[in-house]
Amino acid sequence: MEENNNNHNSSFSALLSAISSASELPEPDVEILTSGGLRIPAHSSILAMVSPVLENIIDRPLKHRSSERVIPILGVPCDAVAAFVGYLYSSRLREDEMEKYGIHLLALSHVYAVPQLKQRCTRGVSQRLTIENVVDVVQLARLCDAPDLHLKCMRLIAANFKTVEQTEGWKFMQDHDPFLELHILQFIDEAESRKKRTRRHRKEQSLYLELSEAMECIEHICTEGCTTVGPHDMEPEKKTGPCNKYATCQGVQLLIKHFASCKRRNNNGGGCSRCKRMWQLLRLHSSICDQPDSCRVPLCRQFKLKAQQQKLGDDALWKLLVRKVLSAKAMSSLSLPKRKREEEVRETMGGQMIRNFIL
Numbered sequence: 001m002e003e004n005n006n007n008h009n010s011s012f013s014a015l016l017s018a019i020s021s022a023s024e025l026p027e028p029d030v031e032i033l034t035s036g037g038l039r040i041p042a043h044s045s046i047l048a049m050v051s052p053v054l055e056n057i058i059d060r061p062l063k064h065r066s067s068e069r070v071i072p073i074l075g076v077p078c079d080a081v082a083a084f085v086g087y088l089y090s091s092r093l094r095e096d097e098m099e100k101y102g103i104h105l106l107a108l109s110h111v112y113a114v115p116q117l118k119q120r121c122t123r124g125v126s127q128r129l130t131i132e133n134v135v136d137v138v139q140l141a142r143l144c145d146a147p148d149l150h151l152k153c154m155r156l157i158a159a160n161f162k163t164v165e166q167t168e169g170w171k172f173m174q175d176h177d178p179f180l181e182l183h184i185l186q187f188i189d190e191a192e193s194r195k196k197r198t199r200r201h202r203k204e205q206s207l208y209l210e211l212s213e214a215m216e217c218i219e220h221i222c223t224e225g226c227t228t229v230g231p232h233d234m235e236p237e238k239k240t241g242p243c244n245k246y247a248t249c250q251g252v253q254l255l256i257k258h259f260a261s262c263k264r265r266n267n268n269g270g271g272c273s274r275c276k277r278m279w280q281l282l283r284l285h286s287s288i289c290d291q292p293d294s295c296r297v298p299l300c301r302q303f304k305l306k307a308q309q310q311k312l313g314d315d316a317l318w319k320l321l322v323r324k325v326l327s328a329k330a331m332s333s334l335s336l337p338k339r340k341r342e343e344e345v346r347e348t349m350g351g352q353m354i355r356n357f358i359l
Helices: 002-020 044-050 052-059 078-090 095-111 115-127 134-143 147-159 168-176 178-223 246-261 273-288 300-310 316-334 336-349 352-356
Strands: 030-033 039-042 070-072
Touching: 039 044, 039 078, 044 052, 044 078, 052 070, 078 095, 095 115, 095 134, 115 147, 134 147, 134 168, 134 178, 147 178, 168 178, 178 246, 178 273, 178 316, 246 273, 273 300, 273 316
Parallel strands: 030 070
Antiparallel strands: 030 039
């Protein structure tokens, strides 16, 4: 207790010394009253210049005959008020003051409209967030209109919800602020929904990228050849080695080899499930290909003619698939480093997505 009193007295002594040493200033003409009953002398001109709220308080007409001018700042520790007044004079705040009174100074900066101090306190309190104080801070951030701090608190709670639930701050909030509890639970639910949507979107984009590469591989195989499969007019010994998309290309080659030899295949897109996948890949290529007359991929031109005759192009689901594949192709060309990492992952998958593709 004695040590706290000594620290308290030293804080006030330092502030009083700083104010009195300012020789260019007149004598203090107002006093700030703290919760401990102590009074801090100050200059009304300085307070009014820094804080519009204090300016309004100073400019109020006196209700009594006494000329004594006292501004009460209550509800926070005396040293926090001293640090606040010190900032109004010097625009400086020590790290130990931020450590001890950051939350109180954030409240004071909001109440008395001192934006520079509010920004400093928002950053300082944000850097000192813990599981134990996060519930108290999120309530303060909401009351003080500090959206960045509020969002950081909410994310910390969401990431450590099971632990935060066990804190005294959470239990107190449940008893006294059920609306905030509901707000936090809704935030967590929305965050989980966003994560699920993101994972689903990434999975879909991976499939569309795989299909886009499959289209490139079909053209590559039918034009140049790759390992075991190539154009019908190419001699086997002249077929090339593995390409840079071999993980996908190998899956396409396996489908082509099966498609060529399957006894259950028919010319209407039927047959076994693997033949159906090949029909779908050929049709997808035809929908994307812009040079059907010179294209060497089998059935490319026939699929386009059939689509025009039977108006298969009006199939909304198929149109959507074509747009997604084209979009994936365009995006992949803009993110080559990321694409290389994805190719490394797909090499371990062995073209599984192509083999499992059914519209």
